[in-house]
Amino acid sequence: MTRCRGVGRPGRAAVLVVAALLVAACSAQGDADPSDDSSPADPPAATRSDATKAPSAALAPFYTQKINWTSCREGFQCGKLDVPLDYANPGGERIQIGVIRLPATGERIGSIVLNPGGPGGSGIEYARAAKSVLTPGILSRFDAVGFDPRGVGQSAPVHCLSGPQLDQFIGLDGTPDTPAEVDALAAGAKEFAQGCQAKSAKLLPHVSTADAARDMDVLRAALGDTGLTYLGKSYGTYLGAVYADLFPKNVRALVLDGAVDPALPTVPDVNAAQARGFQVALRSFLANCFTQTSCPFPSKNADEAQSRIADLLKKADQTPLRNSTGDTRKIDESWTTLGIVTALYDKRSWPVLRVALSQAFQGDGTTLLRLADILVDRHQDGTYSNQTEANMAINCVDHPYPKTTSVYEQAAQAAQKESPLFGAYVMWGSLPCEYWPVPPTGTDKPLKALGAPPILVVGTQRDPATPYQWAQALAGQLSSGVLLSYDGDGHTAYRTNSSCIDKAVDTYLITQTPPKPNTLCPKVT
Template sequence: MMRFSGAGRTAAALAAATLLASACSATGETGTRAGGPSPADPPAATQATGDATKAPSAALAPFYTQKIAWAPCKDGFQCGKLEVPLDYANPSGDRIKISVIRLPATGKQRIGSILLNPGGPGGSGVEYARAAKTVLTPNIVSRFDTVGFDPRGVGESAPVHCLSGPQLDKFIGLDGTPDDSAEVKALAKGAKEFAEGCEAKSAKLLPHVGTADAARDMDVLRAALGDQGMTYLGKSYGTYLGAVYADLFPNKVRALVLDGAIDPALAPVPTVNAAQARGFEVAFRSFLADCFNQTSCPFSPRTTDAALAQLSTLLKTADQHPLRNNTGDNRKIDESWTTLGIVTALYDKRSWPVLRTALGQAFRGDGTTLLRLADILVDRHQDGRYSNQTEANMAVNCLDHPYPRDTAAYENAARAAQQESPHFGAYVMWGSLPCEYWPVKPAGTDKPLKAAGSPPILVVGTQRDPATPYEWAKALASQLSSGVLLSYDGDGHTAYRTGSSCVDAAVDRYLLTLTTPTSGTLCPKVT
């Protein structure tokens, strides 16, 4: 699985989980491993050429002076295309088009545009912006044009393609916790086939889908929107994209909110993957603490040790004897799909009720609800089609970071992670294996980002965030020369618009007035 996706996928998972919970209630039932989506591949800073703080070169001027031809695209939104160079080192060469959407400010006191990124990498900013009235408060929707874009390689913006739907089913279902050399070889074979598929279908794109290129596209978009400074909300991987933008264009920053932050100084294998696995273990324990107080909790006896043992038994059983699949698509709900379904619901505590239902069914041998949850996170549709989220996620991650090129390194790291995080450690660690075989050399290094000269940047961290651990938010805020940390005593991935009026008020005040909270402010737990 790759690392897990960002807040945009979480929002979708939450909505779908609600529907799943309703369906289960109606029937009387009482949210990068090979394949999975991945939380932000905590990306190291991609190397950029030239000095981005200077005025655009003559060769880039046509891109910076372009006007987007907006056209209505339902529900008051406008859609258009932004033209950018495929290779910023050769702006007179091939061009690609970036898909853009905006919802004009609903009020009369418009400030400018706010650009959104939901995470991933691989999450669609176009889809995320369509949920503007959910992901932003009414005050922000009133004062800003809400703008989303699919980063290059994603969705409708020169998308990376690697595998067919059935091939992705097989890839995601690979045994991500191999127990012997034969299973390691099978996993490595699948990882290599994924990388080869990307090269076969997207070779021209692969060297140019890194985060630094996407950040440069953002600045072209800023100019095309007519904004002197960038106002931005990035979640999960979107925090890394925002930090790279600030590092490249510190004098173009107006206000950046980086929610569910990534520490760009950490190596993905083993450090980032190990931290993420620990995060999911912590999140599952938080889920258990809540579950024990619910009548529908499927664990018995209701003690943490007994419940964790029951989870271990479920995963081991699914590894040897797949759970029942009532969807009719004939996929085997093995340990990988089971783990992925559990992880989906851990992104947001509002998905915990459906996780209780899904686990209760799984303990009786039925993995259908867990499979449906997993499909949400990898963006698989009922007809077997996938978005290109999984492929884009891997393509960006493998280009942004130096990864080990030796299977033994992953095997050793997975063994260590499993000792520390017995339910998620190996699964998360093996998820980056396709990068061992990636056909393009990494363009980045893992290093701190300072954004020297930038105005204040607000970093938001949730103390029990499963996908981007709280310590990453503290690290990013300290690395940025003008970083300000806002903390939330909460569960789930990201904080803004997840239920804390304290977080929402602080973020809105910053976006509207450029007034930051005192660094280190802690918003209380919502009960």
């Protein structure tokens, strides 16, 4: 995700959204198990990576450390990993990375490191859901390992604003129509950036994805693995690709699901593509909705339905929807849009969206607000995880952003023409990076990972958050990229009810043998 206001480069993993929906809305459908969880045969020993890049002498103490694992509920073990705050000065200050693992239940191959996306998503929380994230066959052969990337959760977290301040920031008019509204949004963006500087100045220059990838290589060594086995979703594909580009000889098997194209500039290209993706996802939702008796669009006409949603957003911009949660937030256009977007991440949440829109058309935005809270990780007591703040902090150092508000305004106007419901909202979400207090350290460029073994890139053809074209692009950029496609809806494909995808991924993870290039898994009905 590029925007801490809810959507952008790229989104949280769908499994986390659906898990929260099951608790919050009670009408979403549960995860379906793959039809076949059998494990492929053992890989030949010679296929395992053994060409590990030796660390420098200054980094040797980090690479030779052992994690002190302690029990932390339900069979999990937790620990801490020491890494340099600044890899250019490894003898300087250290920070600690929070780590968790679930030991393999069968004949162990090694560890599989997980990342759910974001940036800002907690790898520790994601690993806690390992029994949903991974098939039993993979859980049998690998320790499931999660870590919070630096700046996130339990790993030197970035902090910027209080809960009430975040409520106000996320509720700012994300589609400003007047100069005064543009000024208000810019003032909020500037306040966000200044808050990060005030509370996290020391961390901000050192939370890039490249830094997190270096941490991941230290983690690989501490786990005792000669090569990294990894499952990254959404933004996690960017982390995995950066790792492979830095450490191609240390790759064992990487699955990059819901891929990001690292060569695209965020403003306007990434944001515009994502806005179009949500527009496509909305059309898929509507087509399904028209087959349901509970659909709130009696005309069964997609254009008319989208017009009705547009009218809802305009009305919320003028008069907020009713809020029955007990807090004081006004469910305005931004919160309403964010609630809709949340449910478009995963088709299993479409039943909840039907209910939420039915209520919203009657003036009640409560369910939409609860959906929005899932995506920004807001708790019932009004506090937030630091996902929103870490998301912006990482993105703003990873990519160059325009430093003139008029550029965002022009890009928003152009995006609005292509994606009337989401274009401007997504584009304006990157505005805090205009005011970011530290310069970007990353660039937008293809990542080739020359010398790496086969890397599996998974793309869903109607993915709203990371469009399918990005998976095609990343697979083409990586020197050893192999594209696996899914004719489906929703964000990411593995463990979303396609046995074809699950079998191909599991076979690759265990044997290091990828599917044939450009394999297409059929739609699951």
